[in-house]
Amino acid sequence: MKRIPLHEFALEKGYTQAAVLLGLSQGALSKAIRLGRRIFVSCHKGGVFSAEEVRPFPSQNHPKRVA
Numbered sequence: 001m002k003r004i005p006l007h008e009f010a011l012e013k014g015y016t017q018a019a020v021l022l023g024l025s026q027g028a029l030s031k032a033i034r035l036g037r038r039i040f041v042s043c044h045k046g047g048v049f050s051a052e053e054v055r056p057f058p059s060q061n062h063p064k065r066v067a
Helices: 006-013 017-020 026-033
Strands: 003-005 037-045 048-053
Touching: 003 006, 003 048, 006 017, 006 026, 006 037, 017 026
Parallel strands: none
Antiparallel strands: 003 037, 037 048
16 A cells, blocks of 8 residues: 655646545645645555545644643
């Protein structure tokens, strides 16, 4: 299974084709890349593609207050 960053996948396949392969609009693909989201695309057997986003855990940007 090959795993590459979304922006590289889009450059390799072309933005429109990459969006079709992932089941999203070209605008959504472009926005995710523009915002710098950490999304990786995997190629599975039979030419099926999937994408997953790597996010910090917990996903909240602010620290929790301790009483």
